[in-house]
Amino acid sequence: MSASAPPRGHDIYEALAVALAIDSLEPADQAIFEEHRGGCVRCARTVLLTLEVATELAYGVPDIDPPPQLRRRILAAATPRPPIRATSLDGVPEHRGHDEDDLGGPAGFAALDLFGDGTPADRAASDGPETAPRTQGGGPRSPGHRRPSGPPLGLRTAVRTGSRRRRIVSVLAAAALVGISAVTTWEVTRPAAVTAPVAAPERTATLSPPAGQGTVATVVVRGGTADVVTDVLAPNAEDRQFYLWGVPARGTGTPQVVGTFTVTTSGLHSYPVQLTRSLEGYPVLAISEEAAGSTPASPSGVLARGALSR
């Protein structure tokens, strides 16, 4: 069998994305990937597709029943605690500090930490077992698994850290995953979507600040529905909500409200848009925050905007 040629061009990064998703990325390569990954939809998608395959690989190992004492030990350690955000789990509580049993890494569909906390460089400092029967080599806990939430503003554009860069890519990954998953939102907020057929996104729009860079949110359109995957869009006040505007081509009309959505949690989350109008004829989408239930004729202030893919 002939030798394979080394990857070239963008394949270099996709090969690294594959390695990242299955915990095989070298720390040295992580730096290379870090340089590239910001905003790369192809790499984000590659990670997500690889994770899907990895799930199947997990089922490919010979079945071994866990010892009965493991079940008992886990249930004994699951001591009673108060409910955690009973209405929605689609987020990370902001009060939580440096936790003691963070899953981290590609496990982190939670914050799609695929691109950050769980890479081999961080793993070197990952936490050890807490109540396991054997404690070997538990190193110091990896720092920064919990990123502090930003200021309670409608748009936290001031955040421009490495973590921020990871989150931008995470939004793209989340947008791709919205297409992969049959579940577009937490079932508490949209039960009908839980068992909806899988469908890939038809169109997406990555929205950035009008005078800035970076992703504020990504709109994912699929099958007549739309979701907004937030990045740095903070929750709206109770008496306000976000409006999605369709911006027509120059000289062909004025922006129109095409839908509204409510953001309940800081960070990377997906929210359904209540569409009030077709997106057809609007090559650009924009977001503003307005009084809930109002019918503004024009946006009071555009928080972010971006072109809708065709």
Next chain:
Amino acid sequence: MADRPDGYREPFGIRSRMRCVRTVTETPTPPSRADENAWSAALVVRVAAGETRALEELYDRYARPAYSLARRVTGDPAFAEEVVQEVFLAVWRQPDRFQASRGGFASWLLAAVHHKAVDAVRREEAVRRRALALQAVEGLDASDPPANRPEDALEERVRGERVRCALRELPETQREAMTLAYYGGYTQREIASLTNTPLGTVKTRMHRAMHNLRAALDDLSDLEGLPVTDDTEGGSR
């Protein structure tokens, strides 16, 4: 083609592939992944509400694949228990780490298990791990499920057989690279060293292996397959 009555198994090759196809086509269709996702997501909601019974149900459904994966990666029962315990307790303490909008619970849980298992073996870095990883490459073919499995293990068996078939159909070098990486917990550079192969070649093999696996497991999602370059090794399909 029927299996030989004396239990002889062909090594990887065309006969194995034919048997592989037969096995897959005769197995029942697993439950819908969307249904399972909805079921497990509902349980996580109950876990968040503080219901230990829900944690039990999640454990009973997923502990076996989680433990099996941890055993494979760590090669050590105690480490595997440690990993599974850590992950399930994290589910109990931080159920909000799982976000149903971004994938199924099984994917999330098994990715967590894999990540923690790789953590464990890299902390240990025992010489033993080398041998175990090589066993991982060869051992996947000798993984017939034990008899008298509970009914709820049917889906796991079907899924397991599908992915084992897909692995068997990979070119040998791709299979070796993927199994060392995923089941052995090796980095690409370590795989290059172990197999005396240039690093770039290892990366290419893994990339192509993932593409081929995805093509073989073609019902994962509706997204397009991974873009790849020309495969000088020849595809498996």
